[in-house]
Amino acid sequence: MVVEPRATNAAGRAGQITALVDQRVAIETRLQNEPGELTEALVRGYGDEYNALQRKLAKLFKQSGDEPERITLMLELMRILENRLVYLHNFIVDPTSDNRILAQLVTQFIEQLTAQRSNVLTKLEATYYRAVAALHAGDVAGARDGFSEACASEESDEANDIKYKSYVILGHLSHEDHDYAKAKELHEQSMRYSQNSNVTAQALALKALNSYALGDRDEALHLFKESLQLFDANQPFFNSYFFRNALLFCGAIYFDARDYLSAGQYYRQVLENVEQSSYDYFDALTHLGRIAYAQQNYDEAVAAFEKAAQVQKLSENEYVIDTWFWIARTHLKRKDNKSARPYLERIAATDVKYEKKSQAVELLGKIA
Numbered sequence: 001m002v003v004e005p006r007a008t009n010a011a012g013r014a015g016q017i018t019a020l021v022d023q024r025v026a027i028e029t030r031l032q033n034e035p036g037e038l039t040e041a042l043v044r045g046y047g048d049e050y051n052a053l054q055r056k057l058a059k060l061f062k063q064s065g066d067e068p069e070r071i072t073l074m075l076e077l078m079r080i081l082e083n084r085l086v087y088l089h090n091f092i093v094d095p096t097s098d099n100r101i102l103a104q105l106v107t108q109f110i111e112q113l114t115a116q117r118s119n120v121l122t123k124l125e126a127t128y129y130r131a132v133a134a135l136h137a138g139d140v141a142g143a144r145d146g147f148s149e150a151c152a153s154e155e156s157d158e159a160n161d162i163k164y165k166s167y168v169i170l171g172h173l174s175h176e177d178h179d180y181a182k183a184k185e186l187h188e189q190s191m192r193y194s195q196n197s198n199v200t201a202q203a204l205a206l207k208a209l210n211s212y213a214l215g216d217r218d219e220a221l222h223l224f225k226e227s228l229q230l231f232d233a234n235q236p237f238f239n240s241y242f243f244r245n246a247l248l249f250c251g252a253i254y255f256d257a258r259d260y261l262s263a264g265q266y267y268r269q270v271l272e273n274v275e276q277s278s279y280d281y282f283d284a285l286t287h288l289g290r291i292a293y294a295q296q297n298y299d300e301a302v303a304a305f306e307k308a309a310q311v312q313k314l315s316e317n318e319y320v321i322d323t324w325f326w327i328a329r330t331h332l333k334r335k336d337n338k339s340a341r342p343y344l345e346r347i348a349a350t351d352v353k354y355e356k357k358s359q360a361v362e363l364l365g366k367i368a
Helices: 005-032 040-063 065-086 095-117 123-136 140-152 162-176 182-191 199-212 218-228 241-256 261-272 281-294 298-311 318-333 337-349 357-367
Strands: none
Touching: 005 040, 005 065, 005 095, 040 065, 040 095, 065 123, 095 123, 123 140, 123 162, 140 162, 140 357, 162 182, 162 199, 182 199, 199 241, 218 241, 241 261, 241 281, 261 281, 281 298, 281 318, 298 318, 318 337, 318 357, 337 357
């Protein structure tokens, strides 16, 4: 029996598509079940995997003339666009040129399905994915309309959490517009559609963030603490970004209230749950240093500040320079002018704008 080349190519392409679909599912499953912190290295790794997969799917989409194949391939590209938005970038759009191009293709594809009265996507799914594409294309108004329509839909979406995600994204857009009351209301509504404890915890943390922005520290603290009780790193959909944010905000609220014992407990939990090279580790350490300084534990304070300065790998900026100032002040409290001088000299010599530079120069003159 002679197999026609076209049939062979079709069979081979079908096998490739199946393998790529399995690969997308495997990446998504790993990402949703990632234990602990989603580090910068992990985010880059997942991003590279998705980029490679996206290119392979797009290549097959261009090569195929078979309509069912093209539908399968485009659905996979749509899911990648959504997965990156929801699970990798915490509902913040990654505005790359590739994603903008893909968003245009997704929109065209959905319009084509709609014109053909296809049942490949439900009306709710089409509305939601069109909004996701609009967001990546930079059409915020169109995205807002689409997500609002998805939220108002009477269709069931239990399998895909479309309404939960739509409310969360709308809340994020309102937060970006500084309409914190509207954002808080939207994130509260999202909780009606959360289907496990980690998703509910994330919604509570988002609501708490808006309460904090509105100046209601008591409510924000209550909501952040409630979210921390629900977060479980050993269960699916654990989001380390919102978990550590909740810890940091609890620490900050207690710190501002001068409840240093409670603040220290939260900042130490941050140290236990993030990479030493992260800004969150630096932030927690500097606050622990300031707590020790306020309690006149100057040896402990200088140790925390100096470690923070050592682990921070970012370029010289006002936060690093402020840490140098805290180190210098702490050494001066310890009557150790010799150790304070190098930090004051570095502040005096920096080109970075720093509001306390004149104070540093004045102190340097006093100990010269």
